[in-house]
Amino acid sequence: MTAKPDRGRVELDSQECKGCGLCVEACPPKVLHLSSHLNHYGYHPAAYDGAGCTSCGICFFVCPEPGAIVVLRLVAA
Amino acid sequence: MKAQLTKGNEAIVKAAVLAGARAYYGYPITPASEIAEAAALYFPQAGGVFLQAESEVGAVNMLYGAASAGVRCMSASSGPGISLMQEGLSYLAGAELPCVVADIMRGGPGLGNINPEQGDYNQLVKGGGHGNYKTLVLAPSSAQEMADLTAWAFDLADEFRNPVAVLADGYVGQMMEPVRFADPIPVAPPPDWAVTGTAESRKNLITSLFLLADEAERHVRHLESKYKEAERKYTRAECWRTDDAEIVLVGYGIVGRILKAAVELGRSRGMALGLLRPITLYPFPTVQVREVGKRVKAVVVVELSTGQLVDDVRLALNGSVPIELYSRVGGNVPSAEEVLGFIQRTFMQSREEALIHG
Amino acid sequence: MASYTVTHEKAECLYEIYERKPELKHQTHYCPGCGHGIALKLLARAIDEAGIRDRTIMVSPVGCSVFLYYYFDVGNVQVSHGRAPAVGTGLSRSLPESIVISYQGDGDLAAIGTAEILHAANRGESMMVVFVNNGIYGMTGGQMAPTTPLGKKSTTTPFGRNEWTDGPPVRMSEILNALDAPVFIERVGLGDNKQIMQAGKAFRRALDIQVKRQGFSFLEVLSPCPTIWKLDPVDAQRFIREDMAKTFPIGNLRDRTKDALSRPAPKPAPPIAELPRILELTDDTPEEPVATPSKPLDLRLRIAGFGGQGVLMLGEVLAEAGLEAGYNVSWLPSYGPEMRSGTSNCHVRICSDPVDSPLVSNPSVLIAMNEPSLRKFLPSVEPGGMVIYNGETEPPEDCRRPDVRFITAHFTALADSLGSSKATNIVMLGALLEAEDLIEEKYVASALRGKVKSQRWLNIDFAAIERGREIACPV
Known part of the structure; x- marks a missing residue:
């Protein structure tokens, strides 16, 4: 038996992220964190915990990089 | 039309x-x-x-x-x-x-x-x-x-x-x-x-x-x-009676018009004058000024400023011909007679008369 | 397997890769946590939703705003510091179908460019202005902005902004709200999720006004500058909410979208063939062959008098008549304060040869409409020349010359008896025509008809010419 899938999913481009942390702060279900590793430019990029996203889109709007975050929503079967 | x-x-x-x-x-x-x-x-x-x-x-x-x-x-x-x-x-x-x-x-x-x-x-x-x-x-x-x-x-x-x-x-x-x-x-x-x-x-x-x-x-x-x-x-200038001129007057705009009258008046008194009127100021008609400069004994620049146009004439002639400046400012626009007066004062008194009379 | 659909992603009107950027082509040039990126994203989303990418022209002036053309896949015009609303005016007036968006910072809009924004707003230009207010000069490294809050330190207010020396911060939205023309003015913040979502709505609304061509929309965005404020991005957001918003209250100041009418479409351009008529270059009178001058002429006239005596008009009539008679002519006024009364004079040349100098320093004819003019110009009249003098009596002793012909009369009294002292100049013209065989009267009459539109005045003028002729006619 499989677990019920999350309502949403978030994809973060670790190479575009500047590690400002606004998405981590803003995320209502608190499912984002800053990685411990450094990206190409020397920032700790934001990353998805892997579960719990509601596809609310808040992280997309607070992110100052126009292309760093893509939010997806579960399509009803 | x-x-x-x-x-x-x-x-x-x-x-x-x-x-x-x-x-x-x-x-x-x-x-x-x-x-x-x-x-x-x-x-x-x-x-x-x-x-x-x-x-x-x-x-x-x-x-x-x-x-x-x-x-x-x-x-x-x-x-x-x-x-x-x-x-x-x-x-x-x-x-x-x-x-x-x-x-x-x-x-x-x-x-x-x-x-x-x-x-x-x-x-x-x-x-x-x-x-x-x-x-x-x-x-x-x-x-x-x-x-x-x-x-x-x-x-x-x-x-x-x-x-x-x-x-x-x-x-x-x-x-x-x-x-x-x-x-x-x-x-x-x-x-x-x-x-x-x-x-x-x-x-x-x-x-x-x-x-x-x-x-x-x-x-x-x-x-x-x-x-x-x-x-x-695109350099343009009007050359007026420069072919046999000994002194060429250089001026643009309204001054060019006055200088044309001065050339005519001067010639009627036996002075071999010509006019070069720049029409393009940038690009400056350097070629035309040089060409005319080869044939004349002196150049007189007349401008309603204290010596702005004359700098470009000097650059064009590069010391090859004596250049005099007659400048009026403040709204004083010289008449043809005043321009001739300047030429006479400058060349008849300080230089040999031959320059004027050929 | 669960399937997902994208709900939020990079706007289509933003370039995928920022090829115009010299390096780091995947990222914006903004610092981590900068509000510009958010404002830009909200704007891009609004453009996508309105479906106007092809019609949009982004105007980006100096400051951190300058590089919008790296990001926006729309028409881009980069401009000088503060002048974006003027450039936007030039674009939008000539391109009424386009959507012009000016995106400016606080130094740009609220300091160096105050005149441009104020007047573009006052004219109600078809333009959306995004005003990114972060209360500091970011790109130049942290100098005071006109919007820096009181007490705040910057590199040019090392002891904090002082009310007495620096003045209090400038509230641009409130200033523009004092004008009649703007349709929409709102201040939003980027201080938290709620503020950002509210800002997104305002972006859409301000842009919709452009789509509907209703006029000028202004959106002030309180935006964090964590680097220069020396705050981490989360604290910078808090500073917006708790500090900036005190000086710059968030909210809508004006929304007249319901009442505002769409700007009328410009009138279609006339056919090219119509231009000569529009420019008053065509002549209704049947084309007559250009007259051949009846005799050689070199007339050098000086006409002088008080402003309002018709000095310049008399000169124009003579020049026009000379032209119609086939001569070369010129008319040169001594312009300036004379136009606002005082003395006035003009130079007229009518000659067979081309006019060399239009300046008349030694007139062959002087028309002196009062004594000061006679006094001033008599010495310059050439020997053998003529003076027509408007005087109640003969010229004073010191204003006479034996080598000059004088016609003296009280022309003003003569004109007055014809119905108006304003016709003095034309009575003097009549005297001139009689005294010297210059130009056939039909050309003068035609010139007068061209200049004087009222039949009543024409009648007076023709009578005036006759009266003048009688005066000059040798008995």
Whole structure:
């Protein structure tokens, strides 16, 4: 038996992220964190915990990089 | 079209509309205000835009917008207003945008007065704004030339994608003479570099910003090559009775007219005078000045400024011929007799008489 | 397997790769946590939703705003510091179908460019202005902005912004709200999720006004500048909410979208063939062959008098008549304060040869409409020349010359008896025509008809010419 899938999913481009942390702060279900590793430019990029996203889109709007975050929503079967 | 008695300032506007100009942005100033007034009357009727801007700074930047849209556009002012436009002219040249600006010169510096003077020579011919650029400068001396050179200014502006100035003094702007206007030409479609708010022009960018040194140098060298081309292709001067002249008078604008009278008057008194009247001030008619300089014993530069035009004549002749400067300012415009008086004082007293009488 | 659909992603009107950027082409040039990126994203989304990418022209002036053309796949015009609303005016007036968006910072809009924004707003230009207010000069490294809050330190207010020396911060939205023309003015913040979502709505609304061509819309965005404020991005957001918003209250100041009318479409341009008529270059009278001058002429006239005496008009009539008679002519006014009363004079040349100098320093004819003019110009009249003098009595002793012919009369009284002293100049013209065989009267009459539109005045003028002729006629 499989677990019920999350309502949403978030994809973060670790190479575009500047590690400002606004998405981590803003995320209502608190499912984002800053990685411990450094990206190409020397920032700790934001990353998805892997579960719990509601596809609310808040992280997309607070992110100052126009292309760093893509939010997806579960399509009803 | 038959010749009509037309004020120089109005000739500029009518010629501009006939040449396809469809946007005028300006701020009134004596002695250029008739240009704004005529533009307010004619541009909207011709399907164009007229707007009285909040300042010359606003006006020149509105030209930047209209030129970006690929519209033939113009403004006009006098010295103090041209000073305010210099920032914009630098940006226009940097962004390679064509436009025409008429400067109907008045007295300066500062508020000066509203009398005719030629003190804006350096601020337009030598640049005036920041950076390595040039403004092409044409100098009409009659109402007919106000029309003809304005029309040419639009062609030059488009060819070189650069601001072109029509530099006249208060007298040329204010006087009325018969003008025969050219037939109207249709408005050309916007050039392919213009930003017109369409899918086809979406990728276009108007900018004068080049962050990297190599990129900026490439751009400035490109501008430089355009100016060199203009220098090769378009220097113009009127030479009048220079073939057998011993002394050639050099002056532009209204001074050119007075000097022509002086040449005639002088010749009637046995003086072998000729006239060279620069029509393009930038590019300067160096070739023509040199050519005439080979044949004469002296050159007399007459200008309504304290020695601005004379610098370019000196550069052109490079010490090969003695050069004298007769300068009047403040609105004092010399008569032909006064010019002859200067020549007589200068050459009859201090040099051998043979110079005059041959 | 669960399937997902994208709900939020990079706007289509933004470039995928920023090719115009010299390096780091995947990222914006903004610092981590900068509000510009958010404002830009909200704007891009609004453009996508309105479906106007092809019609949009972005105007970006100096400051951190300058590089919008790296990002926006729309028409782009980069401009000088503060002048974006003027450039936007030039664009939008000539391109009424386009959507012009000016995107400016606080130094740009609220300091160096105050004149341009104020007047563009006052004219109600079809333009959306995004005003990114972060209360500091970011790109130049942290100098005071016109919007820096009181007490706040910057590199040019090392002791904090002082009310007495620096003045209080400038509230641009409130200033523009004092004008009649703007349709929409709102201040939004980027201080938290709620503020950002509210800002997104305002972006859409301000842009919709452009789509409907209703006029000027202004959106002030309180935006964090963590780097220069020396705050981490989360604290910078808090500073917006708790500090900036005190000086700059968030909210809508004006929304007249319901009442505002769409700007009328410009009138279609007339056919090219109409231009000569529009420019008053066509002549209704049947085309007559240009007259051949009946005799050689070199007339050098100086006409002088008080402003309002018709000095310049008389000169114009003579020049026009000379032109119609087939001569070369010029007319040169001494312009300036004379136009606002005072003395006035003009130079007229009518000659067979081309006019060399239009300046008349030694007139062959002086028309002096008062004594000061006679006094001033009599010495310059060439020997053998003529003076027509408007005086109640003979010229004073010191204003006479034996080598010059005088016609003296009280021309003003003569004109007055004809119905108006304003016709003095034309009575003097009549005297000139009689005294010297210059130009046939039909050309003068035609010139007068061209200049004088009222029949009543024409009648007076023709009577005036006759009266003048009688005066000059040798008895």
